[in-house]
Amino acid sequence: MAVPKKRTSKSKGRSRKANWKRKAYFQAKVALSLAKSSLSGRSTSFIFQTQDEFTSSTSPDTDSSN
Template sequence: MAVPKKRTSTSKKRIRKNIWKKKGYWTALKAFSLGESLSTGNSKSFLYSKQISNKSLE
C-alpha cells in the first residue's frame, strides 16, 4: 500500500529552487555571450558562414 512521503522542509525546497534558477542564469549568460561574440565577429567556437553585405562593398 502506498504511503505518503514526509513533507520537505521549506529551507531544502528553497535551496533546490535556487540551484534550479542559477542553472538557468548561467545558461542565459552563455547564450548572451555567444550571441555577442557572433555579432562582433570574434567567435572562435561557433562555425557559421559569413555573408558579405552589398553596403560594405560600396
C-alpha cells in the same frame, strides 16, 4: 502514483529552487556571450551562416542538383 512519506522542509525546497534558478542564470549568461561573440564578427571558435549566405545558397536558380 508515488506519494512522499514526509513533507519537504521549506529550506530544502528553497535550496532546490535557488539551484534551479542559478543553473538557468549561467545558461543565459553563456547564451548571451555566444550571441555577442557571433555578432562582433571576430569569432573563430564556431561557424555559422549569415543571412546573405543563407539566402544565396537556398535560392532555386543556383540549385544544380536537377
